[in-house]
Amino acid sequence: MHPDDRDPSSDPPSLPSAQVKERRESSVTIQAGRADLIPRLAPLWMALQKHHASIAPQIERVRAFRTPEESWSVRRRQYEQWLQHGDAQALTAEQDGQAVGYAVVRIVPSGPTLQTEDRIGELVSLSVLPSSRDLGVGSRLMEEVHRWLADMGVTTLTTSVLTNNTNAFRFYKRLGMVELSVELVGTVPHRP
Numbered sequence: 001m002h003p004d005d006r007d008p009s010s011d012p013p014s015l016p017s018a019q020v021k022e023r024r025e026s027s028v029t030i031q032a033g034r035a036d037l038i039p040r041l042a043p044l045w046m047a048l049q050k051h052h053a054s055i056a057p058q059i060e061r062v063r064a065f066r067t068p069e070e071s072w073s074v075r076r077r078q079y080e081q082w083l084q085h086g087d088a089q090a091l092t093a094e095q096d097g098q099a100v101g102y103a104v105v106r107i108v109p110s111g112p113t114l115q116t117e118d119r120i121g122e123l124v125s126l127s128v129l130p131s132s133r134d135l136g137v138g139s140r141l142m143e144e145v146h147r148w149l150a151d152m153g154v155t156t157l158t159t160s161v162l163t164n165n166t167n168a169f170r171f172y173k174r175l176g177m178v179e180l181s182v183e184l185v186g187t188v189p190h191r192p
């Protein structure tokens with residue numbers, strides 16, 4: 001039969017976008033590590049810093065964002081400190097040999113405000129490359145973050161979200177998280 005003679009109703013239906021996304025998502029694997037993973041995180045952190053600078057230009061009225069490279073050199077040093085201990089974990093989402101997303105989580109002393117255990121989880125970073133967003137990669141990383149914290153006996157998780165980062169707010173609220181505090185930044189008035 002000539003292809004043009006086929007009954008169109010017998011064609012397999014085209015996949016809805018959610019299913020296409022599901023297929024791509026399944027090729028992502030999560031790798032857990034510590035300081036060994038830091039060199040792979042640079043482009044992912046810089047994507048996050050670029051994202052932050054692009055969504056919150058009003059902050060630049062008070063302070064400019066660091067360049068992605070400068071920002072990475074600060075963050076890298078923090079990761080080196082945190083990830084040499086067993087109370088922090090790095091996770092990368094790998095696709096075709098490339099890290100397309102990552103999370104860094106650590107366990108920190110709790111504060112005085114909420115009734116929690118003495119040590120709580122802090123998600124210090126979560127970033128997915130722009131081309132891999134909305135495919136379930138961030139959700140997979142969060143599953144592993146939750147699994148690691150549960151294995152460590154931790155039941156509370158906090159994180160910070162930059163103002164205007166509406167996608168990230170929605171993402172975390174979908175995971176049952178609620179807003180806790182707002183961080184402000186300003187300039188100390190000059191004293192004559």
Ligand SMILES: CC(C)(COP(=O)(O)OP(=O)(O)OC[C@H]1O[C@@H](n2cnc3c(N)ncnc32)[C@H](O)[C@@H]1OP(=O)(O)O)[C@@H](O)C(=O)NCCC(=O)NCCS
Nearest residue numbers: 018021022126127128133134135136137138139168170171
């Ligand atoms: C926020 C961020 C980490 C989320 O990662 P992600 O991989 O895009 O997250 P997911 O794909 O798991 O979820 C994103 C959305 O896609 C949807 N989705 C996920 N998998 C899907 C699938 N297979 N089919 C259809 N939709 C899907 C989710 O329901 C979710 O919807 P929501 O926007 O209403 O919450 C990512 O967008 C990112 O890196 N953003 C820039 C940096 C940032 O904001 N980081 C976090 C704050 S510091």
